[in-house]
Amino acid sequence: MSDHEELAKMIQQGNFTETQNLVRALLDQGDSPDEIIQKGIVVALDNIGKRFSAGECFIPEMLVAARASQKGLEILGPLLARTRFEPKGKVVIGTVKGDLHEIGKNIVAMMLKGSGFHVIDLGFDVAPEKFVDALKTENVQILAMSCLLTTTMISLENTMDALREAGLYGKVKVMIGGPPTTDDFAKEIGADFRGRDAYKGVEQARRFVS
Amino acid sequence: MTHRERLVAAISHRQPDMVPIDLCGTVDSSIVVEGYEKLKEHFGIEAENELCNRMMRVVKVDERILRALDIDTRSMFPGVPIKDGVQELGPHRYRDPWGVERIHPEHSYYYDQIAFPLSGEITVSDISKYPWPDPDDPGYMQGLKERVRWIRENTDCAAILSLPAPFVHTSQYLRGFEDWFCDFVLNPGILEALFDAVLEATLQMAKNELREVGQEVDVVICADDLGAQNGLQISYDHFLKYVKPRLEKYFRQIHELSPAKVLFHSCGSIASIIEDLIEIGVDVLNPVQVTAAGMDPMELKKKYRGRMAFWGGMDSQKILPRGTVKEVKKMVEELIERMGEGGGFVLSAVHNIQPDVPLDNILAMFQHAREYIPSFGK
Numbered sequence: 001m002s003d004h005e006e007l008a009k010m011i012q013q014g015n016f017t018e019t020q021n022l023v024r025a026l027l028d029q030g031d032s033p034d035e036i037i038q039k040g041i042v043v044a045l046d047n048i049g050k051r052f053s054a055g056e057c058f059i060p061e062m063l064v065a066a067r068a069s070q071k072g073l074e075i076l077g078p079l080l081a082r083t084r085f086e087p088k089g090k091v092v093i094g095t096v097k098g099d100l101h102e103i104g105k106n107i108v109a110m111m112l113k114g115s116g117f118h119v120i121d122l123g124f125d126v127a128p129e130k131f132v133d134a135l136k137t138e139n140v141q142i143l144a145m146s147c148l149l150t151t152t153m154i155s156l157e158n159t160m161d162a163l164r165e166a167g168l169y170g171k172v173k174v175m176i177g178g179p180p181t182t183d184d185f186a187k188e189i190g191a192d193f194r195g196r197d198a199y200k201g202v203e204q205a206r207r208f209v210s
Numbered sequence: 211m212t213h214r215e216r217l218v219a220a221i222s223h224r225q226p227d228m229v230p231i232d233l234c235g236t237v238d239s240s241i242v243v244e245g246y247e248k249l250k251e252h253f254g255i256e257a258e259n260e261l262c263n264r265m266m267r268v269v270k271v272d273e274r275i276l277r278a279l280d281i282d283t284r285s286m287f288p289g290v291p292i293k294d295g296v297q298e299l300g301p302h303r304y305r306d307p308w309g310v311e312r313i314h315p316e317h318s319y320y321y322d323q324i325a326f327p328l329s330g331e332i333t334v335s336d337i338s339k340y341p342w343p344d345p346d347d348p349g350y351m352q353g354l355k356e357r358v359r360w361i362r363e364n365t366d367c368a369a370i371l372s373l374p375a376p377f378v379h380t381s382q383y384l385r386g387f388e389d390w391f392c393d394f395v396l397n398p399g400i401l402e403a404l405f406d407a408v409l410e411a412t413l414q415m416a417k418n419e420l421r422e423v424g425q426e427v428d429v430v431i432c433a434d435d436l437g438a439q440n441g442l443q444i445s446y447d448h449f450l451k452y453v454k455p456r457l458e459k460y461f462r463q464i465h466e467l468s469p470a471k472v473l474f475h476s477c478g479s480i481a482s483i484i485e486d487l488i489e490i491g492v493d494v495l496n497p498v499q500v501t502a503a504g505m506d507p508m509e510l511k512k513k514y515r516g517r518m519a520f521w522g523g524m525d526s527q528k529i530l531p532r533g534t535v536k537e538v539k540k541m542v543e544e545l546i547e548r549m550g551e552g553g554g555f556v557l558s559a560v561h562n563i564q565p566d567v568p569l570d571n572i573l574a575m576f577q578h579a580r581e582y583i584p585s586f587g588k
Contacts, residue, residue: 014395058445059438060394067392098315100322103387125315150531151319151564179439180527197440 003029007040007072012048014064016071023072033076034085037116041069045114049199059103062198066110073113087118089209092134092172093144094122096155101148104178107198108144115202128155128162135168142208144201146178153180160189173208177201212366213282218428220553221471221494221519228587229550231579232521232558234271235283235370236431237263238475238497239522239558241271242319244565245572252569253278262287264296264304265312265321268562276367279576282556284367286427288374288419289352291343307343310383319565326386334403340384342407345414351422358426368428371470373416376460377408378434378453384408394448402452409456413463424468429494432460437478440503446482454486461491473521477561479503481510488518497522497560508548511555520549521556524575530559531566538574543582551586 001009003026010018026036048065051057093109095102102124109121120134126145135143143163145156156176163169175193176186186194192208195201211219211227219226234240241249243259246269250257253275260270262285270285290296290307297305302314304321312321328340354371361369374380381404382390393401416432424430434457436442442449457474464472471493480487480495481504487495498520499505507523514520523545524530529537542557549555557579563572 014392055441058441058448059443060391060448061445063388063391064395098318103391106388149564150527151566154566182528 004036004039004043007036008044008047011041011044011068011072012061012065014061014068016068019068019072020075023075027075027079033079033083034116036072036076037114041072041114042116045069045111045202049111049202053197053199059107062107063103066107066114069114070110088116089142089205090118090120090138090140091142091144091205092120092122092131092138092140094126094131094146095124096145096147096152096159097125097127098155099147099149099152100124101146101178104148104198105144105146108146108177108195108201111198111202112144112205115206117205128159131159132162132166132168135163135172136166140172142205143172143174144205145174145176147176147180148178150180153185156181156185156191157189160191164190175201175204175208213280214366214368214428217282217368217556218471220556221429221473221521223516223519223553225551225553229546229579229584230282230368230556231280231576232283232556233276233279233281233576234262234269235281235285235368235429235558236372236433236473236475236496237266237268237287238433238561240268241563241572242565243267243269244319245563245567246271248569249275249572252573265306266562267314267320279573280580281576282367283370283429284361284365286354286357286361286369286371286423288350288354288372288415290349291347292349292352293347294343295347295349308380308384309341323383326384326389328384328404329386329389332400334400337400337403337407340407342411345411346418350415351418354419354423358423362426369426370429370431370473371419371423371427371468373419373430373432373464374412375434376412376432376457377405378436380408380412381405391444394444394452398452405452405456409460413460416460417463417467420464420467424464424470427468427470429473430464430468430470431473431475431496432464433475433496435475435477436483437476437480437499437502439478439501441479442482443478449483449486454483454490457487458490465491471519477502479505481505484510484514484518488514492518494519494521494556496520497558499527499560500525501527507545511549515552515554519554519556522558522560523549523555524557524559526560526562526564526567530571530575531564531568533571535570535574538571539578539582542575542578543584546579546582546584547586550584
């Protein structure tokens with residue numbers, strides 16, 4: 001097993017200490033941060049994401065892998081800032097107004113970071129104006145929003161309206177997710193994509209910027 | 211058939227005269243305050259709202275409305291502890307007997323948790339030192355005997371006794387959801403200690419309730435969510451190892467202390483554990499979240515006919531909030547046709563009716579369930 005494969009394995013097992021040890025060892029060997037992300041972290045998250053999508057693993061396995069990938073990025077992040085590394089794209093993400101459920105959103109955010117995206121996480125209970133402000137001030141390609149409750153689906157709709165009013169509609173790709181959302185609902189409110197699960201969302205984000 | 215006979219027949223897999231219907235028999239089949247106001251106005255009821263679950267802000271539905279809709283169930287909710295009960299921390303903020311603090315934000319329909327008292331890096335000793343509620347507080351049993359007597363004297367409906375959630379919900383509120391999930395992989399020892407501490411308290415609370423009124427009720431309900439939209443929240447192996455044996459203990463005690471049927475509530479896709487739930491003593495499963503993976507009513511009926519009864523089914527993610535009256539009625543008919551034959555089905559909303567459900571859809575659901583004559587009943 002190569003060191004990159006070993007790193008991917010440790011991330012998938014949620015082994016925080018070994019993840020950090022291996023990242024440091026790979027840097028010592030002369031690997032670039034970008035190479036470690038692509039060959040270790042992206043591979044690990046891709047694999048766990050596919051297994052989650054296929055029903056072969058569940059929220060605990062997904063969460064520990066996502067958290068382990070962040071442990072690796074804690075070391076790599078500052079180094080990336082010093083190189084001419086270009087993030088894959090910029091994403092604003094948040095759980096919509098009135099909704100405090102953020103596990104799904106956090107998993108997507110961590111997976112996007114692990115896939116080389118620059119992620120601006122606005123947290124939960126995010127008002128439409130706050131999404132708009134973040135999109136205006138940053139040069140963002142993708143807006144990702146989620147909700148768990150049926151009663152907060154209206155906030156997805158309201159945020160889409162706010163985008164139209166601010167003249168941002170069509171300028172950023174919008175993806176939505178969360179249990180009550182459907183493809184039809186995404187179409188109805190004018191979102192570009194609805195992710196059935198975290199992996200599908202990350203896959204689509206990659207397509208958006210390719 | 212009386213309402214009680216109808217409900218008992220259905221959950222005993224005998225053909226009732228009509229499919230029984232439930233509103234507010236449990237804290238998961240009631241209605242949120244803002245939706246309830248519409249119902250009260252429609253029926254011309256003026257009364258103070260009384261909550262049966264504060265976190266979800268769901269009400270005890272007025273007896274006059276339950277009668278008008280011909281509801282077959284009547285709820286029995288435990289009281290609150292007298293000592294160290296609910297602490298008011300401000301106009302919209304409280305601490306529950308488990309020490310969990312919640313706040314009701316202005317623009318929200320619900321109370322949200324603001325802190326998780328056992329989150330982060332903890333040890334087993336932190337769990338044992340935690341100020342657990344006194345399960346023998348007499349407040350929990352307050353009013354139960356009177357309530358069941360009232361149901362028997364004033365209605366011919368089935369009495370549904372609510373017990374505390376066995377251990378999943380409460381341990382999530384204490385530990386925090388993300389840490390709770392991670393513990394399955396990283397700290398199973400912590401998780402098991404937490405499960406056992408919560409279970410010790412809830413088993414004792416349940417025992418007291420069951421000793422008080424267990425012989426007199428028709429259904430005993432408890433709820434612990436294990437499903438997500440596309441599958442279980444945790445792996446089947448983790449369910450077998452950490453969850454199933456503890457649930458079994460909880461259900462076994464109910465059967466030992468009461469002849470009532472055990473109704474278990476778990477949201478989401480739980481198709482993969484129904485066989486296990488039958489094995490450990492669940493008689494009726496709520497809510498049949500039809501939009502979740504593998505929860506197709508027809509498939510469930512085919513597979514578990516005569517072995518597991520189902521309670522719920524009216525889609526609260528799409529049809530009830532966003533469908534037309536016609537679509538609501540169509541769903542009522544489909545559910546009755548697919549699930550009702552030979553008993554084994556009680557119709558209710560999949561979850562508490564939310565404020566986004568139009569009044570006409572609420573009325574159509576219950577009224578059409580009463581007026582529709584299924585093909586197998588003609």
